[in-house]
Amino acid sequence: MKHIKSIETKHHEERDAFFEGLRRLDRRGFMKLAGLSAGIVAAKSLITPHSFQLVSVADAAPSARPRFTFAYISDTHLYKKELNDRFVRSILRAVDDVNRLDPQPDFVLFGGDLAQLGKKEELDLGRELLKSVKAPVRMMVGEHDWFLDMGEHWRTNFGEPQYSFDHKGVHFVTLMSVNEKDFWTERGMTPEERMQTVAGLDNGVQSRFEVGAAGREWLKQDLAKVDKKTPLIIFSHSPLYKYYRPWNFWTEDADEIQALLRPFENVTVIHGHTHQMLSNQIGNIQFHGMLSTAWPWPYAPEGLPSLTVQMNRADPFSNFDGCGDGRFDVTAEGLADKLYNLWDRDPVTVRSSYLASKGKKDRPAATKLPSY
Numbered sequence: 001m002k003h004i005k006s007i008e009t010k011h012h013e014e015r016d017a018f019f020e021g022l023r024r025l026d027r028r029g030f031m032k033l034a035g036l037s038a039g040i041v042a043a044k045s046l047i048t049p050h051s052f053q054l055v056s057v058a059d060a061a062p063s064a065r066p067r068f069t070f071a072y073i074s075d076t077h078l079y080k081k082e083l084n085d086r087f088v089r090s091i092l093r094a095v096d097d098v099n100r101l102d103p104q105p106d107f108v109l110f111g112g113d114l115a116q117l118g119k120k121e122e123l124d125l126g127r128e129l130l131k132s133v134k135a136p137v138r139m140m141v142g143e144h145d146w147f148l149d150m151g152e153h154w155r156t157n158f159g160e161p162q163y164s165f166d167h168k169g170v171h172f173v174t175l176m177s178v179n180e181k182d183f184w185t186e187r188g189m190t191p192e193e194r195m196q197t198v199a200g201l202d203n204g205v206q207s208r209f210e211v212g213a214a215g216r217e218w219l220k221q222d223l224a225k226v227d228k229k230t231p232l233i234i235f236s237h238s239p240l241y242k243y244y245r246p247w248n249f250w251t252e253d254a255d256e257i258q259a260l261l262r263p264f265e266n267v268t269v270i271h272g273h274t275h276q277m278l279s280n281q282i283g284n285i286q287f288h289g290m291l292s293t294a295w296p297w298p299y300a301p302e303g304l305p306s307l308t309v310q311m312n313r314a315d316p317f318s319n320f321d322g323c324g325d326g327r328f329d330v331t332a333e334g335l336a337d338k339l340y341n342l343w344d345r346d347p348v349t350v351r352s353s354y355l356a357s358k359g360k361k362d363r364p365a366a367t368k369l370p371s372y
Contacts, residue, residue, distance in 0.1 A: 104134055287305070
């Protein structure tokens with residue numbers, strides 16, 4: 001009986017062959033090979049878009065040289081690989097994307113929810129997979145990593161969840177933003193029940209996420225040492241604004257965090273958790289919501305920031321539809337031009353000038369299909 005390869009197998013074979021050839025080519029040859037690959041794909045009516053994406057990434061790069069670049073991978077939601085290898089292949093795809101950037105990013109920020117249910121096997125698997133990243137990796141925690149053992153194993157692997165560092169004139173802060181008030185002790189929940197409750201986004205049991213009083217005081221003390229003209233880039237897992245409370249796309253003390261950031265001239269906040277392209281500007285603060293490698297969430301029925309350019313949702317049955325990773329080019333001003341590397345379609349760039357002008361300049365092209 002003739003063996004018939006699946007579309008996905010063909011995709012991976014062509015992708016591997018394409019990149020193997022790519023490693024031996026200069027840029028001129030690269031463009032030629034990309035065109036050839038596109039022709040093969042079109043002839044077979046297959047979708048192997050990554051070869052298109054890399055060409056588009058090159059063309060979409062800002063003309064001005066960025067101060068530096070970092071990359072972003074988030075929300076991998078790993079189970080044990082015996083239970084779900086698709087999510088494993090997804091993070092490997094993101095690692096491939098980042099490792100092929102030329103020049104390499106200064107570092108990679110992992111945006112939280114490495115694990116699905118906070119189990120040791122899940123977190124250890126994620127740690128091993130991220131070792132393949134060439135650039136230095138900095139970690140942020142998500143609620144899926146935390147509420148089984150209240151962060152004990154995450155700390156063992158990655159250290160404290162809240163820290164800051166300076167890099168090429170920019171002050172970076174990674175916040176632990178997914179603290180919750182104790183809803184489990186009075187209910188007599190086991191750690192597994194607590195984790196399952198938090199992992200279910202749409203429920204009325206858990207409290208809303210918050211940085212909390214201790215975290216806010218830590219942030220206040222950290223920022224007290226920083227000149228107000230120094231650009232700030234803040235990483236949080238949940239959005240540091242109030243998007244949609246029923247799904248916990250929300251940080252309860254977001255207003256208090258914003259007040260601490262308000263004295264600074266240029267502030268960018270980058271978050272995961274919502275699994276979708278999101279753009280927002282509140283006062284002096286620019287916000288970017290990032291993609292997941294595991295699955296996309298739909299946009300909420302209300303509260304969507306008005307500057308958001310929604311991503312296409314062309315194929316809800318595609319494993320990778322609406323998923324991806326990203327790159328930030330930090331500008332001379334210390335703000336960030338964001339490139340969403342949406343798998344299976346062209347990338348989308350959201351420039352800091354678009355947000356600063358409140359949508360009057362450099363608006364990204366409108367998507368051709370509605371989101372759902």
